[in-house]
Amino acid sequence: MDIQQLSRLSSHELCQLIHKIGHTPIQPLDCVVERHAHRIHLKLEGENPTGSMKDRTGYSLIMDIENRGLIQPGQTVIESTSGNLGVALAFLCKAKGYQFVAVIDPKTTQENSTKMQMLGATLEKVQTPDQNGGYLLTRLARVQQYCQQADYVWTNQYQNPANMRIHYMQTGPEIYEQMKGKVDVIFVPVSTGGSLAGIASFFREVSPSTKIIGVDAHGSVIFGTPAGTRKLTGIGSSQPSSFIHKGLYNDYIQVTDEEAFAMCRILQTYTNIIVGGSSGAVIAACMRYLTTVPDSGNIVCICADRGSNYESTIFNDEWIQEHHFHLPSDNFYHFSDTLSPPIITTRYDHRFMSEAQIS
Ligand SMILES: Cc1ncc(COP(=O)(O)O)c(C=O)c1O
DSSP states (O other): OOHHHHHHSOHHHHHHHHTTSSOOOEEEEEEEETTEEEEEEEEEGGGSTTSBTHHHHHHHHHHHHHHTTOOOTTOEEEEEOSSHHHHHHHHHHHHHTOEEEEEEOTTSOHHHHHHHHHTTOEEEEOOOOOTTSSSHHHHHHHHHHHHHHSOEEEOOTTTOTHHHHHIIIIIHHHHHHHTTTOOSEEEEEOSSSHHHHHHHHHHHHHOTTOEEEEEEETTOOTTSOOOOOOOOOSSOOSSOOSSOOGGGOSEEEEEOHHHHHHHHHHHHHHSSOOBOHHHHHHHHHHHHHHHHOOOOOSEEEEEOBBGGGGTTTTTOHHHHHHTTOOOOOSSSOOSOTTSOOOEEOBTTBOHHHHHTOOO
16 A cells, blocks of 8 residues: 555554554565575565554554553654654554654655655654764654653654564564474564564574574674764664674674665566665675575575665665765676676576576
8 A cells, every 4th residue: 555545544444454564475586696596585574554564663662652551642652763663653653643753864765754744743853963874863862852841752662672572473473484484594684673683582482593694784883893874774773782682693794885775776677576775785685695605595584665665765866876876787786896796586587597507
């Protein structure tokens, strides 16, 4: 359902749509990396009602403040968000009769800002970057100011255990069932770390041999690496995650803006799959991993949102040029000059598979 249709629904109809959160499909994607053929599995979270995995998180956060008796209809929910959680909370608040203030920043896409507004949210945009190259710390400071001034309820996606709980209770088990219990590696994009922590906690219990690989943005400090600027949204953070600890992941891979954007555009061009920047990062990380660990078994890549959120950015040639991104223009995806290029194909299109001379 597109945002126009969503914004026309009554509270009652929106409440019914809440039951459609989750149960997202898994799409197989065939690829050839270093002459080895692989089938990886994309968990398409963009199929959630507002187009991202954050519908699950938003639902869990709202249920939490309701269960703790912190909110009544007519009161205001506030959250710091670079976009997707804001859209999810705008939807949920409209359904349940709460006001919603989203503290966003200049990286929030036009698409997501429009969606939030159409769903009745008030937007408060911060302008000053924080010392770690992002806007998170500035957004959080603004949330604190608001909460001091008025009786707002902050869902606090960064520390509220309800964030990771839903992925432990719902996303992890869903993947396990869909893959019939056979999952060797899962690539998970990380920002607050709620989805990684929830999915990993579940798999550590039911399938301890499953490897969990966190996928982060270059310039993010989540895994203790140096801060830097980045254009990727949804993934990466200016502060460490309060949910993730070393026992929950086997490794992490950092992806550049260009790697992620190029992967999104290549998928769009050569497959029928259109996903957002963090999904491009996850698939790029997976391809890179496969160059060094070709016998990786059954792989799941969490694709956190759909590509329609990025028509004005990742999929817009002018935006790419304006920001001086140099993306590969041919149909091969180059991770490194020293590696032969992986070739991507889907279940539906075996042209590239035959050209790849699989050994
Ligand atoms: C597109 C996208 N990918 C990945 C993530 C990371 O999820 P988490 O905050 O659970 O780490 C988010 C979170 O906002 C997102 O919107």
